Amino acid sequence: MRSERAASKSLGMLFMLVTLVSPPLLVNPAQAQVGLSQVGSLKRSPADIVKRYVRLDQKGARLDVMGFDVVSSYVNWKEEPAWDHVVVIHTADVPEDYRKWAILDNLDVVIPVTFRVLGEIDLKTATFTPDERTEEVRFRVQAVGNYWRIVEPKMPPHVGVTRMLNFVRQAGLETTDDTQRRQLASLEQSLRERR
Numbered sequence: 001m002r003s004e005r006a007a008s009k010s011l012g013m014l015f016m017l018v019t020l021v022s023p024p025l026l027v028n029p030a031q032a033q034v035g036l037s038q039v040g041s042l043k044r045s046p047a048d049i050v051k052r053y054v055r056l057d058q059k060g061a062r063l064d065v066m067g068f069d070v071v072s073s074y075v076n077w078k079e080e081p082a083w084d085h086v087v088v089i090h091t092a093d094v095p096e097d098y099r100k101w102a103i104l105d106n107l108d109v110v111i112p113v114t115f116r117v118l119g120e121i122d123l124k125t126a127t128f129t130p131d132e133r134t135e136e137v138r139f140r141v142q143a144v145g146n147y148w149r150i151v152e153p154k155m156p157p158h159v160g161v162t163r164m165l166n167f168v169r170q171a172g173l174e175t176t177d178d179t180q181r182r183q184l185a186s187l188e189q190s191l192r193e194r195r
Contacts, residue, residue: 040073040148047095050141054094054158059160059163076144081154083123086120088120088128088160089115089117092113108142109141110140112137119131138153140152165188
């Protein structure tokens with residue numbers, strides 16, 4: 001019972017620290033719309049929008065509550081599900097060559113993205129489970145209005161190992177609870193070993 005409360009407390013602290021630690025994004029809304037219109041424009045490749053989304057995810061944009069605001073311009077859903085784990089990746093590859101895509105019609109394509117996964121972090125227990133593998137996620141991109149938008153899949157955050165390591169390190173510095181500090185130090189060490 002006590003370990004469940006400690007795990008629950010650790011999760012709450014980790015989520016709170018996500019909000020506090022993540023750097024604020026200072027973006028002028030007018031500039032954001034200009035950049036988005038260039039990237040999401042139907043005149044451009046649908047791979048551009050997938051690349052931007054994957055790059056933001058890899059940099060940890062979806063680790064905090066405000067992160068959905070950053071990526072919402074690239075997707076066709078209105079809210080991000082709550083995830084209980086994060087996939088830690090080393091690299092992501094988005095093919096630009098349309099011959100590697102599944103073209104359903106001229107306004108509906110599926111672009112396979114290959115992730116080199118190192119493992120997963122369980123946010124409830126703040127533990128890392130190594131699971132080195134290659135994962136292919138098929139992003140379906142459709143024309144919505146006058147822009148390309150990712151319509152599926154809704155997947156858990158796929159965060160780069162360096163960003164995740166920095167995030168966990170900062171969370172460890174911010175906590176005042178010794179138990180949480182030890183758990184986060186252990187998680188940091190696990191990530192360092194996989195780096």
